[in-house]
Structures are given as C-alpha cells and as structure tokens.
Amino acid sequence: MNGTVSSGDVVCNLDNAQNYLRVRLVNVTVDCSVGIHPWEQFPERPNRLVVNVDMYCKGYADAGGFAGGGIVDYDPIRSFIVSWSQRPHTPYLEALAEALIVECFRDARVDAVCVSILKPGIFNETAGAGIEIFRKRS
Numbered sequence: 328m329n330g331t332v333s334s335g336d337v338v339c340n341l342d343n344a345q346n347y348l349r350v351r352l353v354n355v356t357v358d359c360s361v362g363i364h365p366w367e368q369f370p371e372r373p374n375r376l377v378v379n380v381d382m383y384c385k386g387y388a389d390a391g392g393f394a395g396g397g398i399v400d401y402d403p404i405r406s407f408i409v410s411w412s413q414r415p416h417t418p419y420l421e422a423l424a425e426a427l428i429v430e431c432f433r434d435a436r437v438d439a440v441c442v443s444i445l446k447p448g449i450f451n452e453t454a455g456a457g458i459e460i461f462r463k464r465s
Contacts (some may be wrong), residue, residue: 347438348387350399352380355408360416361423362446368416374446376423377455378408382431383439399434420444420458428462439463 358373367374384399407430417423424442431440445457 346385346387348384348399350382350384350401350437352378352401352405352408354379355405357409357411359411359414359423361411361418361420362449363418367449370416373412375448376411376420377445377447377457378427379441379443380404380408380427380431381441382434382437383441384436385438386436397436399436403433404431420446421460424458424460428460432464437464 355378357376357378359376360370360373361367361376362374366372380401382399382401382404404427407427411423424444427442428440431437431442439462441459441461443457443459445455447455449456
C-alpha cells in the first residue's frame with residue numbers, strides 16, 4: 328500500500344495525514360438571483376444552485392466531540408445557504424462562496440473549508456457549471 332486511499336471523490340494521502348473531523352453538507356439546493364449573463368438577471372427567474380460544504384477540523388477527540396467539548400454544528404451553515412434566496416442579485420458565484428467560507432470560519436474549530444457551488448441548469452449541453460474553493464484558516 329502506498330499510503331493513499333480513495334473514498335468516492337476524496338483522495339487522502341495517509342503518509343502525512345493528521346486526524347481530523349470532516350463536517351459535510353451535501354447537495355443543499357437554493358434558488359437565488361446570481362449570474363453575469365443577461366438571462367440570469369431577472370429576479371422572477373432565479374438560478375437553482377447546488378451547494379456542497381466540507382469543514383475540516385483538527386482536535387476531534389471521539390464520538391463525544393472535541394477535547395474541549397461540543398460539536399461543529401452544520402445547521403447554521405445550512406440556514407445561511409438557504410437565506411441566499413432573499414439576497415439581492417449577486418453577479419459571481421465566487422462572492423457567495425467567499426461569504427460562505429467566512430460563515431464557516433466563525434466556528435474557531437474549523438481549520439479548513441471546501442465549498443462548491445454548481446448551477447445545474449445553466450446550459451443545455453452540460454450537467455452544470457460552477458466553482459470550488461478550498462481555503463485554510465490563516
């Protein structure tokens with residue numbers, strides 16, 4: 328074994344790995360006004376977005392949570408994403424992703440975040456188009 332394992336779309340290099348907890352939200356859907364194309368700028372026709380969030384946390388002890396107590400709660404992150412339906416028009420997916428990353432880092436136990444946002448219905452000839460940002464806490 329070369330120290331590399333794959334689980335679905337995730338590849339972990341175990342040679343230099345640390346123990347961590349990954350808190351996930353998978354395929355959260357929300358309709359919101361976002362995009363730079365002329366047809367995306369009608370408030371009555373919002374885009375459907377599919378959002379995935381992975382929050383990586385060191386210091387996880389066991390099923391009881393962190394050594395200092397508590398858990399990383401994903402419900403405030405889910406609520407933040409769902410609230411996008413009330414936002415004014417946003418030109419770029421990157422702005423939504425950056426705001427979501429800031430929200431994730433409000434929990435001091437989160438050491439890194441990976442956010443992907445996909446517009447599944449934007450082009451007829453694709454399953455979707457979108458972005459992904461990975462950010463470590465600085």
